[in-house]
Amino acid sequence: MKIATWNVNSLSVRLPQVLAWLAVNPVDALCLQELKLSDEKFPAAELLAAGYHSAFFGQKTYNGVALLTRLPVTDVQKNIPGFADEQSRVIAATLPCSIGGLEQNLRLVNGYFVNGQAPGTEKFEYKMRWLVALRDWLASELVAHERLVLVGDFNITFDDRDSWDPEGLRDTIHHTLQEREQLQAIFQLGLHDAFRMFEQAQRSFSWWDYRDFGFRRKRGLRIDYCLVSEALKAQVAGCVIDTEPRKNERPSDHAPVVVELL
């Protein structure tokens, strides 16, 4: 079974690219971030015609997340319970699947983590509060769901390998010790970075700035992740960043990341 995550930076603009990508990469689940549209504008009919059910949590102009799945999901959760948030950043659901030869559901959590702008700003403080709330909620989710996959746009580089210029960008947004400590706290719940379970090329990134030919110059960040719980770790068969869509006309600035579970 394959699960993918992709920050599409406007689903309205990127729908044709999403449909084209799914036609070539018929994953079991595609988790989207930055829909940038309200729920009434979500293209559920077009996706269903392409063979995908949708669970979505939109917002006008900003944010917005969705789960596109071959099979319908259950127990959909929108945002973090108990954490008042005007922004649509999390959607989670239970997905029927067959892993390790057993018919066992898994819990799929899709997050569009807060950007945070810069250390010292109100948005950075919001990012820290949001990360603490997410970690606390994930701890309880992991008690309820042994098999859990957390994917999304994390907006944090885990370590220096995840940045094209770790020295020059030290202590700037996506690179601060505070952000990395919060991400480590999430990993310490028993979640494993599927990408780093395998040998990967140097300068493997999932986002590149539109400006200054960032993609062509390999100046990017790895900020999009697929994490699996302890019970799923032995089932992870691979994890790749698909840079092909970044070569499209009018691309998203993010690339899809795909994890395979056997």
Place this chain on the structure above:
DNA sequence: ATGACATAGGTGCTATGA
């Protein structure tokens, strides 16, 4: 360099992203 490029909303420009 509070820049660059892209998107939404709206129609000139601001807010936001990473």
